[in-house]
Amino acid sequence: MATTEIRFSGSGGQGLLLSARIMAAALAGAGRTVAQSNAYEPVSRGGLSRSDLVVSDGEADYPLARRLDYLLILDDAAARASDGLLGAHSLVLVDAERVTTVPEGPFRALRLPFTETARNLGNPRVTNIVALGALTALSGLCPPEPLLASILAMTPAKLERLNQNAFAAGLTMAVAEVA
Template sequence: MVSMEIRFSGSGGQGLLLSARILAAALTAQGRNVAQSNAYEPVSRGGLSRSDLVISDGEADFPLARRLDYMLVLDEAAAGASVPLLTPQSLVLCDAERVQTVPQGAFRTLSLPFTETARGLGNPRVTNIVALGALSALGQVCAPEPLLDSVLAMTPSKLARLNRDAFAAGLQMGETEPA
């Protein structure tokens, strides 16, 4: 049974839970089993927020991450909170602008310009979609085409072009990083 665990972490209002739902939908459409759990502070914006995906070809029997294969960190508030769950095989992707204290340890960490890229596209609110594209390219968690289909299906149609551009920018960002 092949399994993996992914944590999307940052602060409330960054679209982390949406990103996790988008990836979960794409993986489910490909026949994978996915359990999702969310944790967030009871504020609408700014509090610590995270969403975990436990993905399996068999039964995903426990929804909480215990050993992270991938972690996406979009805000300083979440930078150190999950380090004990990382292993030497883990890949941590951090927003270069919003995460100053990049997690350190016996795992691979990349600081990438997610927010800067989204701002360059005209709207920093698609930072999560840029990061999802980079995760797709670097982690090879899900093929890009079904993931983009899921992005477009789960976001407002009036933002389709922006989300398509954000996802493509994230893919390109991930493809230019050394493996």
């Protein structure tokens, strides 16, 4: 049974664990089995942080990531932390502003303006939602609608419009990258 492994990585305070929970909820709602694991340094902001999803159509044979299909890096703190889990099949998405050390290898790596886009929308704190939109479009793991529903269900109502715009901007960014 095929599994898909996804890692959200960066530094504490970037909403990585929330992004992973949002995607896990959307995938579980679509009938997929999802195992999530988190790791972070014992500082509230700035330390290495990551959340992994192992996704399967049946039971996942192992709940921890061993070979990443998708890697999202939002901060230089995580730039080299996943090198041993990447292969030719991997897609690596990095924030063009906050990641200066882009992993190199036989995989595809894209530098995308996640932070810049979030700032242009009025709040850099939605960088994770912009990145989630791009990951959604590029991975094809789940249609955008269930992910947007998860975003709206798991974030404050007062940020609904901002999160909708951030997710849409990420989707658009990815479509432009593929074209």
